[in-house]
Amino acid sequence: MDDAPIRIVDVHKRFGELVVLNGVSFDIPRGRTTAIIGPSGTGKSVMLKHIVGLIKPDSGQVRVFDTDMGRAREADVYRVRKRxxxxxxxxxxxxxxxxxxxxxxxxxxxxxxxxxxxxxxxxxxxxxxxxxxxxxxxxxxxxxxxxxxxxxxxxxxxxxxELVLFDEPNSGLDPITSDAIDALIGHLKETLGVTFVVISHDIVGTINVADHIAMLYQGKLIAWGTRDEVTHSEHPIVRRFLGRNLILPHAGEPGPARLPTIG
Ligand SMILES: Nc1ncnc2c1ncn2[C@@H]1O[C@H](COP(=O)(O)OP(=O)(O)OP(=O)(O)O)[C@@H](O)[C@H]1O
Ligand SMILES: [Mg+2]
Incomplete structure (x- = not known):
């Protein structure tokens, strides 16, 4: 993906003894909504903070509009934040x-x-x-x-x-308001052509708005692909996390598990 607005390249991050990100790589595609999912404490917010340059990786790169947010000068980081x-x-x-x-x-x-x-x-x-x-x-x-x-x-x-980042847009909302927010995100993506990155605990809602899904687990990216690829994944942890209550958005489509298992 040559024009990906965000490229995450082999990012490692630890806080003291705690390894949070242990070699994570993926590109976030332009004009699409990408959801970052995973259990609590798995590094989703830390990943988002890397994207805005509030946290620097120990190694690896987080490139936003081709700026290496971990190493760029403050003025360049500011220029990216403006977008x-x-x-x-x-x-x-x-x-x-x-x-x-x-x-x-x-x-x-x-x-x-x-x-x-x-x-x-x-x-x-x-x-x-x-x-x-x-x-x-x-x-x-x-x-x-x-x-x-x-x-x-x-x-x-x-x-x-050009790029909008949401950390938990649905937290603390009732299901109806939460659905309305999801619908709004979908509408804005269509009308503005913006690239969205959404982190959420609300699996069903998030998956319904997402075109692509990245799943983090124990410092690794264990699933990355289109919504259909990830929701049809055979990876046991992905399956368990998505749970049996998940209503597949395109339940009729056959979905081979084309998902790469990383790590
Ligand atoms: N600045 C920090 N200093 C030390 N530890 C941190 C810091 N920021 C995050 N952590 C730790 O890193 C881990 C990942 O945190 P993070 O906030 O990214 O989790 P999360 O996946 O967003 O979880 P949740 O779904 O509960 O919001 C946690 O164990 C957290 O305590
Ligand atoms: Mg969080």
Missing amino acids: LGMLFQDGALFDSLSTGENIEFPLRQHHPELSVHERRDRVDEVLEMVELPGLYDRPTPALSGGQRKRVGLARAIVTRP
Whole structure:
């Protein structure tokens, strides 16, 4: 995959004695949604932090838009971050700012060239996209959990990033709100052509939005492929993790286990 926006190349990371990533490699394809799944504590968030350059690998490379995030100068890391949108686990909204001001925040930070009116138009546009039209002035503490999540999503896309990273977009949400967020992610991918990386505990929802799936387990990538390849994997740990409750998105299709077993 020559134009993969993210290339993870033999990444090793340990914290003291704890080996978290033990030689992980895969490319994240452009214009698609890739889910990173795996049990709790397996290094999914650590992987995401490598992508934004908050954590540096001990060895190996995390290349984002061809920048080696572990070794690049701070100015180059910043230039890459300007092209990213990130949705934090709890939405990470500032309660002292209104809903609209929260969404506007990265525009002020990264796009000082925009006029007040241009910024306001951009914010109103993304508020509509996340189905919260006209909520610019709503005080942030007055938002429900699902609304906060959608505002976080609006903030992640307001700069029109090429790449959007979501850590646990569905955590703490009821199944209906959670489904609505998944539908929204699917819609944004179609309309904006953005590359999404989603980490989630919500296996069913995540798999429904994912085109590609990477599964981490004990420091290794044990599954990587299209959604169909991974959901039809014969790997015992992948099978166990996906569980018997999984409703396959394309249940009728025969799926040979074409999945490489790594490590
Ligand atoms: N900065 C750090 N210093 C030391 N240990 C860390 C640090 N960050 C993460 N870890 C450890 O690395 C391991 C992987 O953490 P990580 O947060 O990536 O897990 P995760 O797969 O995202 O889990 P969850 O699904 O519960 O969110 C954990 O054991 C965690 O305690
Ligand atoms: Mg995590």
